[in-house]
Amino acid sequence: MSLLKQLLLSVSCAILAILIGTLWFSVDSARQYLSSQLQAQGESAATSLALTLSQPSNQDPVTQELLIAALYDTGQFERIRFVDTSDTVLVERSTQQESLLSGFSPSWFANSLPIDVPVASAHVSNGWNQIGTIEVKPADEYARASLWKSFVRVTLLVLGAGIAWGVFVLMVMAWLRRALREHVQFELQQMDQHESVPSRRKVRTIPELEAVTYTLSTVQKRIRVSSQEQNARIEQLQLELNCDPVTGLANRKYFVNLFRQVLQQNEGGHVLLFRQRDLLLLNTSLSRDAVDAWLKLVTQRCTEILQKNGMDAGNLARLNGSDFIVLLKGQTGPQVMGFAQELRKALQELRQPLKDGSLCRWSMAMTNYEGHDSLSAVMTRLDNALMRAEGAGHQEVEYRPSEGAHAEASSSIGEQEWHSRIERGLAQGRIELNVKPGVEVWGQTGQIHDATLSLLPEQPEQASLPAYLFIPVAVRLGLSGLCDLRTMERASDWLASNEGSLSVRVSWASVIKPGFADQVAEVLAKAGDKAQRLIIELDAYCLSEYDVETVAFVDTLRPLGVQFGLRRVLEQPESILWLHVMALKYIVLDDERAQTLQTEVGGRHLLTAFLQSLRELGIGLRRVTRTSNSAQLDALLRENAVTPRP
DSSP, X not given: OXXXXXXXXHHHHHHHXXXXXXXXXXXXXXXXXXXXXXXXXXXXXXXXXXXXXXXXXXXXXXXXXXXXXXXXXXXXXXXXXXXXXXXOXXXXXXXXXXXXXXXXXXXXXXXXXXXXXXXXXXXXXSSSSEEEEEEEEEOOHHHHHHHHHHHHHHHHHHHHHHHHHHHHHHHHHHHHHHHHHHHHHHHHHHHHTTTSSOOOOOOOOOGGGHXXXXXXXXXXXXXXXXXXXXXXXXXXXXXXXXXXXXXXXXXXXXXHHHHHHHHTSSOOEEEEEEEETTHHHHHHHSOHHHHHHHHHHHHHHHHHHHHHTTOOGGGEEEOSSSEEEEEEETOOHHHHHHHHHHHHHHHHHTOOBOTTSOBOOEEEEEEEEOTXXXXXXXXXXXXXXXXXXXXXXXXXXXXXXXXXXXXXXXXXXXXXHHHHHHHHHHHTTOXXXXXXXXXXXXXXXXXXXXXXXXXXXXXXXXXXXXXXXXXXXXXXXXXXHHHHHHHHHHHHHHHHHOOSEEEEEOOHHXXXXXXXXXXXXXHHHTTGGGGGGEEEEEEHHHHHHOHHHHHHHHHHHGGGTOEEEEEOTTTOGGGGGGGGGTOOSEEEEEHHHHHHHHTSHHHHHHHHHHHHHHHHHTOEEEEEOOSSOOXXXXXXXXXXXXXXXX
């Protein structure tokens, strides 16, 4: 809306408000005046009638009734009542006005502007004694009719003034538009002629438009001067539009457009996403220039690795401050995993120290894609894999393939939907334990059952979600503590009705959460001695990164008889330093990881030292076999007195 329209509209609104206010106050003043007149009329009539009835000659009831009837028949009163001192009605004359009102004024008008008609009263006496009271209520139908006529006249006057003002405003706007158009067109013609040929056309001079003339002349000069600068700036913006200002990599917009074009082809590939989880802490511990220089170094190293592996460095992009992504078009599984491991090692070498002395952390996730896949589905699947990597705490590459019903079902779920679904599951009791017989501890007796969480579906046609899908999301959303507490409640119920030991897993985020250990202790205290058959499996990442909090968690629950296990120790070798204070029942050994360590000299020494520590500390071993049995691994276990039960 133009300034002229705004000005005229504001003035019109002000005038309209004034007219409406004038109408309202005028009618209201008339209403108050008529109300006061009716009150005066009623008081005067009541006083006169009371004085007349008080005369000795008018003490007769018949005479009194005639006098009251004569006054009522004048039609100026709605009700006249004569009551004695005991409130007994002696004479009354009244009628209903509703039928009369419609003939004088509309009902809505009468309801909107009611006329107050007070009841006037006066005392009647026979000398020194009061014999009764006369009550008079004037009729207001004539006052309403007068008020309605006044309202109609004033309304017509206000409408006429409003219409006249509207016509005037339209005329003024038309005149101003015409004058402004003529003046601006004249100045533009002068600008097109470059002031070389003076125009013979004369336009009327309007003082208010002199500023417009000066502005147009100034703009003409500035346009000529800055045209080349603007063209250069446009070229620079076109270059910067698709680039990150710090690292020079492609930004999110460019990558999304590129990936969308790639997905329209039939060729498949992989996408690798890696996130710097401690970028905010780095910004507080280092200067901005130092962080930018480090990010450039990371970018340079990633580019070198891409070029070394014969990949296009232009497919590396920075999605936001802490997220980087690589599009690996047409690469097979072994190729991308080799590249991912090389990139992971490079990122580990480039880690920077934080204020607390620890090193910044990277989380890496990878997924595959096929031609004509949905961009949102691939990116959501990649984000879910990143959540799993962050939830697990390790710095390995978390691979999330597109195959599988659970994977496809969960990859379409956004973060907000995850939050709502987990909260509803907790509130509705749809998070349950799945218990099945597990691997026994070598050299020990007693059946151990493994328990895992599952999120039951809301609809019968949906599938249950296992823990490995929603627990990493719960860790990111801060809901892991509630889920793990529900695990303890369900485990306590299972121990009360079943025999044998039960092994449950607790996420590292819950272990380090303040107050979580006390909540678990409160739940397990109700189980009594049955809590001694509960085994809580912790991730070795807790000991390597949060040793103080983990030991405190164990010390809080150990008095209840709870036993503890540890998994992924070989992935977190720093945790071996804390085994002597944990009093563990067992450690989970992954055959696949152990066989990988056997192929390296340092790995064999680490594995041997690890097994000797278990033997000296009296810690059991649960061997998880993912591949075929290895004769070398079996021999190594026997050499270190770790043998299976016969």
